[in-house]
Every structure is written in C-alpha cells, then in structure tokens.
Amino acid sequence: MTNILVTGGAGYIGSHAxxxxxxxxxxxxxxxxxxxxxxxxxxxxxxEQGELTDRARLDQVFAAYNPAAVMHFAALSQVGDxxxxxxxxxxxxxxxxxxxxxxxxxxxxxxxVFSSTCATYGxxxxxxxxxxxxxxxxxxxxxxxxxxxxMLADFEFAHNLRHVIFRYFNVAGADPDGDVGEFxxxxxxxxxxxxxxxxxxxxxxxxxxxxxxxPDGTCIRDYVxxxxxxxxxxxxxxxxxxxxxxxxxxxxxxxxxxxxxxIGHAGAVTNRDVPVIEGPRRPGDCTKLVSGSxxxxxxxxxxxxxxxxxxxxxxxxxxxxxxxxEK
Ligand code: UFG
Numbered sequence: 252m253t254n255i256l257v258t259g260g261a262g263y264i265g266s267h268a269x270x271x272x273x274x275x276x277x278x279x280x281x282x283x284x285x286x287x288x289x290x291x292x293x294x295x296x297x298x299e300q301g302e303l304t305d306r307a308r309l310d311q312v313f314a315a316y317n318p319a320a321v322m323h324f325a326a327l328s329q330v331g332d333x334x335x336x337x338x339x340x341x342x343x344x345x346x347x348x349x350x351x352x353x354x355x356x357x358x359x360x361x362x363x364v365f366s367s368t369c370a371t372y373g374x375x376x377x378x379x380x381x382x383x384x385x386x387x388x389x390x391x392x393x394x395x396x397x398x399x400x401x402m403l404a405d406f407e408f409a410h411n412l413r414h415v416i417f418r419y420f421n422v423a424g425a426d427p428d429g430d431v432g433e434f435x436x437x438x439x440x441x442x443x444x445x446x447x448x449x450x451x452x453x454x455x456x457x458x459x460x461x462x463x464x465x466p467d468g469t470c471i472r473d474y475v476x477x478x479x480x481x482x483x484x485x486x487x488x489x490x491x492x493x494x495x496x497x498x499x500x501x502x503x504x505x506x507x508x509x510x511x512x513x514i515g516h517a518g519a520v521t522n523r524d525v526p527v528i529e530g531p532r533r534p535g536d537c538t539k540l541v542s543g544s545x546x547x548x549x550x551x552x553x554x555x556x557x558x559x560x561x562x563x564x565x566x567x568x569x570x571x572x573x574x575x576x577e578k
Contacts, residue, residue: 252276252277252278253276253277253278253319254277254278254279254280254316254317254318254319255272255277255278255279255280255318255319255320255321255322255488256280256282256312256313256316256318256320256321256322256360257269257272257279257280257281257282257296257321257322257324258282258283258303258321258322258323258324258325258351259282259283259288259323259324259325259326259366260279260280260281260282260283260288260292260293260296260298260324261281261283261285261288261289261290261292261293261298262283262287262288262289262292262324262325263422263432263433263434263435263477264324264366264419264422264477264480264481265281265283265288265322265324265325266288266289266292266293266294266431267425267426267431267477267478267480267481268322268324268481268484268485269281269293269294269295269296270294270295270426270430270431270481271478271481271482271484271485272295272296272322272484272485272488273295273296275485277488278296278297279295279296279322280296280297280298280299280312280316280318281293281296281297281298281299282299282300282301282309282312282325283298283300283301283325284300284301284302284303284325285300287327287435289434289576289577290576291576291577292431292434292576294430294431297316299312299315302347303325303343303346303347303348303350303351304342304343304346304347304350305350306350306353306354309350309351309354310354310357310358313354313355313357313358313360314358317358317360318358318360319360319362319492320360320362320363320364320488320491320492321351321355321360321362321363321364322364322366322484322488323348323351323363323364323365323366324366325347326343326344326347326348326366326395326396327339327340327343327344327392328368328392329392329439330370330390330392330393330533330535330536331439331533331534331535332392333390333391333392333395333535334390334391334534334535337391340391340392340395341391341395344392344395344396344399345395345398345399345402348365348399348402349402352402352403352406352412355412356406356410356412361410361411361412361413362413362414362488362491362492363403363412363413363414363415363491364414364415364417364484364487364488364491365399365400365403365414365415365416365417366417366419367396367397367399367400367416367417367418367419367499368392368393368396368418368419369418369419369420369473369501369503369540369542370388370389370390370392370393370396370537370540371386371388371393371396371397371400371418372384372385372386372387372388372393372418372540373386373387373388373389373393373537374387374389374537374538374539375387376464376538376539379543379544380501380540380541380542380543380544381501381542381543381544381546382418382499382500382501382544382546384543386400389535389537390534390535391535392535400416400499403416403497404497407497413491413496413497414491414497415487415488415490415491415497415498415499415500416497416498416499416500417480417483417484417487417499417500417501417502417547418499418500418501418502419475419480419502419503420472420473420474420475420501420502420503420504420540420541420542421441421472421473421474421475421503421540422474422475422476422477422480423440423441423442423474423475423476423477423563423564423567424442424476424477424478424557424558424562424563424564424566424567425477425566425567425569425570425574426477426478426566426570427478427566427569429569429570429573429574431574432567432570432571432574433477433567433570434574434575434576441456441472441510441513442474442513442517442563442564442567443567443571444456445513445514445517445525446517446521446564446567446568446571447571448525448526448527449517449518449521449523449524449525449526450523450571450572454526455526455527455528456514456525456526456527456528457527457528457529457530458510458511458514458527458528458529458530459510459530459531459532459533459536460530460531460532460533460536461529462532463532463538464538465509465538465539466509467509467511467512468511469509469510469511470509470510470536470537470538470539471507471508471509471538471539471540471541472507472508472539472540472541473503473504473505473506473507473508473540473541473542474504474506474508474513474558474560474563475502475503475504475555475558476555476557476558476562476563476566478557478566479502479553479554479555479556479557479558480502482553482555483500483502483547483551483553483555486547486551486552486553487500487551490551498550500544500546500547500550500551500553501542501543501544501546501547502542502547502553503541503542503544504542504555504558505541505542505543505544505545506541506560507539507541508560512560513560513564514527516560516561516564517564519561520561520564520565520568521564521568
C-alpha cells in the first residue's frame with residue numbers, strides 16, 4: 252500500500268482525510284503533536300508524534316515510511332488567537348511548514364497537498380473570490396498561510412516540489428458513520444458552539460457583530476462539509492500522481508450563509524430553540540467570504556454532494572450527541 256504522510260492527522264479535518272485515504276486504498280501515516288489533535292482520532296493508519304519544527308524527527312518518519320506524498324493539515328487555525336499571538340502562528344505555521352518542506356525535499360517526497368484558506372483573500376467587498384483573486388489577508392492566520400503558498404511556489408521552482416493548494420472556506424459537519432468528528436478544546440467554531448448552546452452545554456451563542464454591511468448585519472461564510480472537503484484532497488493527490496501541474500483550488504460551494512441563517516437552520520434541523528445573545532465584532536473577522544469558483548468541480552471532478560447547510564448540521568449534531576475524544 253502507498254503511504255501518505257498526513258500532518259495534523261489527529262485533528263478535525265486531518266482525521267477525516269485519513270479515513271478517506273484509507274477508503275481510497277492508501278495508508279495514512281499521521282504526524283501530529285497532539286496539541287490540538289486527539290490520539291483517539293487516529294484510527295486509519297500508524298501514528299507518529301512530533302513537532303513540525305523538529306527536522307530530525309521528520310527525517311526519521313520520512314525514512315521509516317517512505318511516503319509517496321505529504322498532506323499538510325497541521326496548523327494553528329484560529330483567527331482570534333492569531334491576532335493576539337502572531338509570533339506563535341508565524342513560528343508554528345510558517346517555520347513548521349518550511350521545516351516540513353525541507354524534510355520532504357530531502358527525502359525525495361515531491362508531491363505536496365496543502366491546506367490553505369480563504370482567509371488569504373481577506374475582506375474584499377463585492378469581489379468574486381476565485382483562485383486568481385488578489386490575496387490581502389487581514390489577520391496573522393491568513394498571512395501565515397499565504398506565506399506558505401509563496402514558499403511552495405519557490406520550492407517548486409528550485410526543488411520540483413509539486414503541490415496542490417486547497418483554499419478552504421468554512422468547514423463543518425462530521426463523518427456520518429461517527430468514527431471521527433469535530434472536537435476542539437476550547438471550541439471556537441460557529442456550528443459546534445451553536446450545538447452546545449442548543450443542548451445546554453453553554454448558556455447561549457454570542458453573535459460576533461450584528462452591524463456588518465450584510466442583509467441581516469451578520470458575517471457571511473461559505474460552508475463545506477468536511478467529507479466533501481477531504482474527498483477533494485484524494486482527488487488532489489491523484490492529480491499530482493498523474494503528473495499534472497501544481498494548482499490552486501478553492502473549496503467552497505459558492506453559497507453564502509449569514510450567522511443568523513446558520514442559527515435558523517440549526518434550530519430547524521434540531522427542532523430546538525437556540526439561545527442567542529448579540530455581542531461585539533471579533534477582531535480579524537471578514538464581512539463576507541464566499542467562493543466564486545468552481546475550478547475544483549471542473550478540473551478535479553469534485554462533487555460536493557453533502558454540503559447543504561441542513562446536512563452539515565445533521566451530521567454535526569449526530570456526532571455532537573454521541574462522539575468525543577479523551578486525552
Ligand atoms: N461566530 C459567531 N459566534 C461564535 C463563533 C463564530 O458569531 O461564537 C461567527 C464568526 O464571527 C464568523 C462565523 O461565525 O462570522 C464563522 O466563525 P468560525 O469561527 O466558525 O469560522 P471563521 O470564519 O472565523 O474561520 C474559519 C476557520 C479558519 C478559516 C476561516 C475561513 O477557523 O481556519 O474559517 O473563513 F480560515
């Protein structure tokens with residue numbers, strides 16, 4: 252079986268990717284420091300604990316498994332933290348990714364699939380966000396990811412490290428079989444926080460800002476089901492296997508939902524009241540991030556079949572009531 256090195260394979264998206272890789276006939280080798288990931292989430296292949304910035308450890312893991320490609324999910328990914336602690340983001344995300352890329356080149360593992368973000372586009376009112384849009388990230392998280400994209404371009408030129416970059420919009424939902432799901436501590440993402448408020452695990456959901464220039468005053472995002480998202484990664488891996496050129500793909504559906512609309516869907520799907528309070532804006536948030544591209548569908552053959560808001564909430568709700576991890 253072909254080994255794929257999956258950094259962040261113990262995290263929310265990485266664990267779903269491991270399941271998809273195994274189903275597609277690969278062996279996912281998880282490399283994770285377990286700072287935000289969970290050993291319990293590593294169910295589909297071997298686990299190696301380590302830091303992205305630990306070159307000697309990475310060299311050992313590359314030598315032991317001889318992976319055919321890297322899928323690089325491991326990152327700190329919270330906009331709020333990134334605004335408070337940019338140095339931590341630059342160190343972990345940028346220095347860590349640089350070390351990983353150097354180790355991959357050293358090992359001759361030259362196919363690289365990278366998790367980037369629509370946060371690299373920044374706040375661009377009335378601009379269709381396709382892959383050729385200018386990138387003006389407004390927070391340290393988005394800036395760290397854009398920098399890694401730049402490094403990948405340079406590494407391709409110099410070292411032939413071929414890459415597929417996926418710019419994620421907002422990821423939600425969970426594995427419908429309940430093997431893995433979203434479990435952050437502390438939780439900061441809208442859908443799991445909403446479900447916490449619905450079942451009384453927290454008093455209420457705070458809406459971060461209701462004075463944005465949008466129809467209902469709350470931020471608009473493009474939500475994609477985690478299982479659809481990781482399917483795209485398997486297609487991206489095959490794209491590189493076929494020898495196609497390095498490429499950037501947005502992963503979103505093009506449908507924008509305001510925070511209030513997501514709350515409305517969550518109430519309807521769960522048939523429960525959603526306790527909500529209105530709070531101030533969260534620093535670093537963009538008004539609207541919606542993908543204007545279907546390149547992934549046209550070129551990769553990606554079909555995001557599960558990414559309706561109701562389906563994402565249904566799957567997240569099922570996991571929310573039955574699944575969790577323990578340290
Ligand atoms: N929100 C609230 N209340 C909350 C939590 C979130 O109103 O308690 C709002 C946010 O302000 C935002 C929306 O819900 O408007 C979504 O917030 P999330 O924190 O769930 O997601 P973000 O949009 O901030 O960020 C996520 C990922 C990033 C990624 C980004 C791209 O965390 O890694 O999507 O938009 F870059």
